[in-house]
Amino acid sequence: MTSQRTIVVGGGLAGLSAANTLLERGKFVLLLDKKPSLGGNSVKASSGINGAETEAQRELKIDDTYISSSYADTFASAGPDLARPALITALTSNSAAAIAWLTDSFGVDLSVVSRLGGHTIPRTHRDKSGAPGWAITSALMKKLMALADAAAAETAGESPRVEIIKSARVVRLLEEGGAVVGVEYELSGGVGDIVSARGNVILATGGYAADSSPAGLLAQHRPELLALSTTNGDHATGDGLRLATAVSAGTCDLDQVQVHPTGFVDPTNPDAKTKFLAAEALRGAGGLLLDAHGKRFVREVERRDVVTAAMQKAEGPVRLVLGAKAAAEVKKHCDFYVSKGLMKQYADAAAFAEDVGIPVETILDTFAGYGAVGDPFASSGSGNDTIAPAPYTSTGSLHVAIITPVVHYTMGGLTVDASARVLSSNPNQLPIPGLYAAGEVIGGVHGRNRLAGSSLLEAVVFGRIAGGEV
Ligand SMILES: Cc1cc2nc3c(=O)[nH]c(=O)nc-3n(C[C@H](O)[C@H](O)[C@H](O)COP(=O)(O)OP(=O)(O)OC[C@H]3O[C@@H](n4cnc5c(N)ncnc54)[C@H](O)[C@@H]3O)c2cc1C
Structure with a gap:
């Protein structure tokens, strides 16, 4: 048998x-x-x-x-x-x-x-x-x-x-x-x-997104990414590729590695090589990305490669910010991230602004511009392609995390x-x-x-x- x-x-x-x-x-x-x-x-x-x-x-x-x-x-x-x-x-x-x-x-x-x-x-x-x-x-x-x-x-x-x-x-x-x-x-x-x-x-x-050994697949095909952390478990070392190429299997696109824009920076261990992922569902629910000055710099629900490229140009730390409506849509996620110390909850915009040292007026300006007429990040240019309607106000509570690009998928x-x-x-x-x-x-x-x-x-x-x- x-x-x-x-x-x-x-x-x-x-x-x-x-x-x-x-x-x-x-x-x-x-x-x-x-x-x-x-x-x-x-x-x-x-x-x-x-x-x-x-x-x-x-x-x-x-x-x-x-x-x-x-x-x-x-x-x-x-x-x-x-x-x-x-x-x-x-x-x-x-x-x-x-x-x-x-x-x-x-x-x-x-x-x-x-x-x-x-x-x-x-x-x-x-x-x-x-x-x-x-x-x-x-x-x-x-x-x-x-x-x-x-x-x-x-x-x-x-x-x-x-x-x-x-x-x-x-x-x-x-x-x-x-x-x-x-x-x-x-x-x-x-x-x-x-x-x-x-x-x-x-x-x-x-x-092979965790294959960061000196002779590994990342080192061979995308050495510049070795400096980034990964979201992957330590099993993701490309074993299948080695096993199959040893019997003459072909490979393709090995240099195509996805860097996900939103890995959590754990305040207690910012340099950790393995990072928790801030799920894309958070941006899908209406989460905002703010640069060090409290300003948006990209349409948040753009493709991952586009958001990552914009983050790499923006001045950091970059923060992912969810208003009350967005956080309610992904409540289970937020509760988990808060319990892990990866996300902080603030009573309102003023408390957030004070904690991170950005003028509250700037934050409120950013909120007012989100989804308003003339919002440069509302659309990808394909007509009815607007962002998720998640209102941001001076009084609603906020969930906030510092995020960084991470090697995520091969x-x-x-x-x-x-x-x-x-x-x-x-x-x-x-x-x-x-x-x-x-x-x-x-x-x-x-x-x-x-x-x-x-x-x-x-x-x-x-x-x-x-x-x-x-
Ligand atoms: C944090 C995180 C969040 C993600 N979120 C999403 C999402 O929401 N939606 C989405 O579509 N994708 C998501 N992805 C990607 C997705 O989870 C993975 O790409 C997908 O699960 C891969 O499935 P798989 O079965 O191919 O590999 P895996 O689930 O990684 O399983 C591979 C298995 O093979 C075993 N293995 C490896 N080598 C050997 C060997 N030599 N001998 C025996 N066993 C071996 C490993 O131990 C492992 O159990 C996410 C990835 C991560 C890391």
């Missing part, structure tokens, strides 16, 4: 989506993860997952289309030179089905829909808890673990239908006659115990086709038999810039495609 198993490497959202899909098809699964617990970066996601033409959008009367709108926004964000139509079509055309799968098969609440940077329409779905990555990933994890426990109890002595092995780092792909036929993995943090397993392989090892990765097959680095780019990939380890889906909410979507869509193909 063991030879029929599909080996899923990585237990984040992409690996869990692939594994659950394989089980739905009656297949056998071995899931390996190098960490003692599953979840990867997926459990940290804080803004949500994109979907076009979803049930939640219909209920909220949001008129979206995947082809003219979701596809177009993703294509524009990727940039004409790096946009790959087949991958963008796979991502966007499968988005409604991905959301329906999460809600219907796993009972995940995705009823809150907001409009985030670079989207022309509200399409980023989240639950009411403010921790959508956890809500989604833990639901898939729970189902898989329950099936693994039941399988272990039923099949003592035989290979269970699904087996999960944690603290199992895959160190090599096994190759025979040009096909991938299995893996070798090392148990418990590398004490020398190497085990091999045979089967088709789905790589779902995540990206757009580059393994070259794959729209069927999640890993392509060889040879000029003919043929699929490598037996090798599939999904999630952040794959490259090319987002081109130059990933839109908020499109990575969880990529994990679910390509995880389901890979799980459906093997």
